[in-house]
Amino acid sequence: MNASLQIGFAIGSVAVLLGLMALIRHGASTYGLSAEVQRKLIHIATGLYALSWPWLFPDRWPAYMLVGITLIVLIVLRVSRIAKAGVGATLHSVDRRSYGDILLAVAVGLCLFLARDDLIFYVLPIAVLTLSDAAAALVGGAYGKRVFHVEDGVKSVEGCVTFFVVTLVIALICLLMMSTLPATRIITIALIVAGFGALVEAASWRGFDNLFLPIGILIVLADTMHSDLLRLFGLIVIFGLTLLAFRVLFARLGVGLHVSRVNVTMIFLLLAATSYQHAVTPILALAIHIWSRQTNPSEDRFPDLDMVAGLTLASIGWLVIGEAVGWNAILFYGMTSMAFAAGLASLALATAPVATRVAGLAVTVFALLAIRLWTVAISTDTSGWAGPMWGATVATLLLAILPTSLWPGAFRKDRILKLTFLSLLLPFVSYVYATELFGLLA
Structure with a gap:
């Protein structure tokens, strides 16, 4: 594919994104779609499209150019009038402060860059971000009964369980299709990825999971793909003990459980990276x-x-x-x-x-x-x-x-x-x- 065609795809992609947002906005007024459903539809559509980038853009620079253009468009869509009444309402009608739309674009570009030619480090994190996150939000919103507080909002246990299960399935499929690892290591790594991802999802706030989740999974994958089973089991034990220890310690210091989970996630990533x-x-x-x-x-x-x-x-x-x-x-x-x-x-x-x-x-x-x-x-x-x-x-x-x-x-x-x-x-x-x-x- 020549450079001109790749540039055309990049520019056309932004036009398609705006058109999709307008279509979803129209559908929302016709069928009464909630603000959260509108956001997740955009999230799923852009994430699925981003999964094709390694094959759609043989040269990486048009993809990075697309990320740059998308960021400019997303910032413009945050202008108050557009954000509340125009196509930007598909992203900004929810009643909470979030940078998720911008961080999603940044995460796609960073994962593509950091993964290089090892596609599993791109495909798996973006697939989890696209599918697991949306499934957790939609299931949690519709069926969540057991809730816990995150910053000034709430999340549900049902949503976190959904995230874990969907992520586990995605990780198993990606590792089976895109690696030559033995089955025992694939299952263990998939469990680590799903557990880590569920913790990030449970601890997320203001849309930061759109960045921390895929980058974190990429780092965890890079750390575990070449580890033996003993070290993998050791990571699981250390992760669990650290989570328990921080919960006890932070409770004595008067720090909430949400902050405890966030700090454990940060420390685990530091040790993995x-x-x-x-x-x-x-x-x-x-x-x-x-x-x-x-x-x-x-x-x-x-x-x-x-x-x-x-x-x-x-x-x-x-x-x-x-x-x-x-x-x-x-x-x-x-x-x-x-x-x-x-x-x-x-x-x-x-x-x-x-x-x-x-x-x-x-x-x-x-x-x-x-x-x-x-x-x-x-x-x-x-x-x-x-x-x-x-x-x-x-x-x-x-x-x-x-x-x-x-x-x-x-x-x-x-x-x-x-x-x-x-x-x-x-x-x-x-x-x-x-x-x-x-x-x-x-």
Whole structure:
């Protein structure tokens, strides 16, 4: 297929999407379709179409162009007048805040990029996102009786069970058709994928599952596809024990079950995506956040969920950057998580006496640098990285500590958003400098 035809498919796809939205909007007024049904019809249609992309676009760049155009269209559809009265109403008539439409497009593009030529890493996550998510929402909405709270909404046990069953079937089919693994490993991996996916679905909020679910499944697949049965069973045991431990611990700290599930999901992904030593500082940042929210709470409505969302998005961002550039980004990700931890520790100490604050921050910085030294020392795969970069590391910690120490009041609102910016700024600049220095972006 030549380039012109692929571009034509990409542009035509957006036109078809708008036409489909208009058709569903018309059908909604004719047959009385609920806002949730309208959203899920669009979700299913776009997801099924996205499954054809690896074959429809032999060259990947037209697919990425399609994702970019779609994102622009979706942002335009969020304009108030269009979102409530035009075709955008098919996506934005539900009575809750959600970024699911935008995150769905981002997830498709990222999965296509990260999967490369290994199609199971694209097909399985997008199939689960398309079918399991829609089935859970529709079954839960129609038959859900046993409900639990998520952020300011509710989910149902019936919906989660539906998600698990549908995901299990999808995973079994994909693994049987697209891998050469033995049956026992296929069944075990399918159970892990279904269990992890159901937890993400149960813990999702504001449509973040449209991003976290497929990327998370891709990461879990990449971690388990080449593991033996003993390690797979070990992962299941560790996952279950961690979920139980966090439920008990967070209950004692006055943190809800939803936040407990979200944190377990985050930690499981960290351990699946990277070596354990590189997961220490982000896990430490999550722990320090619990401390800071008690000694110096923010005015944000859902600070715990914001923390997980900020750290997860930063993690995914560094994963994608590292894959795109081909230059190891793990130590720059470590800088980011160290800055999160330092900034949160600074805010946690903001109400303490000056001497206590100085001593506490000194201990925090020393501990973070010691963890950094240990991480660098035991890391065996040092190909494609620029070394520990102590100057940039110390500067990143100072950038996180100084504003939060001098102006803690400025972090009462949008705390995690501001910390995310501070934590990413110097690591990103350092990464660009390092890659240019070694000629990788030339």
